[in-house]
Amino acid sequence: MLTTLTALAEPTRLRIVELLQFGPRYVGEIERLLVLTQPQVSKHLRVLRDAGLVESTADAQRRLYELRREPFVEMGEWLEGYRRSWEGHLDALAAHLEQSGDDP
Amino acid sequence: MLTTLTALAEPTRLRIVELLQFGPRYVGEIERLLVLTQPQVSKHLRVLRDAGLVESTADAQRRLYELRREPFVEMGEWLEGYRRSWEGHLDALAAHLEQSGDDP
DNA sequence: ATCGAATATACGATAGTGCGTATATACGAT
DNA sequence: ATCGTATATACGCACTATCGTATATTCGAT
Incomplete structure (x- = not known):
């Protein structure tokens, strides 16, 4: 995810x-x-x-570049985690982190 | 979008x-x-x-930080454009750019 | 009012990143 | 073989961002 974000953040x-x-x-x-x-x-x-965001195919001395789907799909899945957290559907890991980090 | 990406790309x-x-x-x-x-x-x-990704509320001399939903919603909407393009549902703007940029 | 805890900012040093110019490489055409 | 086109890379420079250390600020407690 960091790789994708870094590539896009320019x-x-x-x-x-x-x-x-x-x-x-x-x-x-x-x-x-x-x-x-x-x-x-x-x-x-x-x-x-x-970063895996594009791929190229050679056409003589020209190179045709196009986007790859994967990183965008990954971003969508990554965002899902945040959407879920706001909808209150915390899964086991989230619930765990939720309490384990509390001040004693 | 660039603002959000830049903030996250660290x-x-x-x-x-x-x-x-x-x-x-x-x-x-x-x-x-x-x-x-x-x-x-x-x-x-x-x-x-x-960057608008978090907001804080003061609690005495401590500051509680939490995520803001908006930028993540925006990212989701931004991603939608890519999903649509792969599904072949190009809208008017996309179709326009599709041909106007071709080599003469 | 004074002190300690929590957080924010200032400042100098360093490293990473993008840009421009020049050059290398690959390929089709002649 | 040579030339022109298309793309990639090398190199030096400037800018930005991050880090560490030190300091400022704010607030509750005493």
Whole structure:
């Protein structure tokens, strides 16, 4: 989760991710649409790929980048924990932590 | 969204947030449970508060911190956009961006 | 009023991160 | 083989963020 959050917590990378939400893009397209330098795009895509947020397929010398579903699914599941806690449906672990941390 | 992500994209802060998931805590509790220095906790809580992720209520000289729901709800809504895009239910904006960005 | 406990802030040092420029690499076209 | 296009990487610099230590502030207790 921290890996995903760290990758997304950068303005330019978040913009790239939001663009890719609407479909795969080549590096050159991203560069042009978001008005970025080419190395900037490549560098950020590298970080996003290392974080597992995007994957690329080669098309001659061009690379098509697209989002991977997994990290977003994971984020959804992670958020579930918070939703549950507010709905008062604390599971066993939560209940345990709830009392074990109280001041003696 | 960027504000929320930036606040969460720090190991110690994420740990604090995950702890607060199970209920409000005083600064001293967080310090003790997560084995952090006191200024470290205060500083991170300040960042989390500025980002709107937590709020505090005063109890004498102690401050009880708890999570705010809004940013997490927002994250859920933000994720919805990605879920929709994968399910092929592109809305008008998405469809527009889908074609307007193609190479001529 | 004074003291101790709880929390917040200031400040200097350090490390990590992103940017720009230059360069390397891969591939299709000729 | 050579050239142009597309993408990736290297390197130096600047900025930001985090940490540790010290100090300020607030409040209850005495």
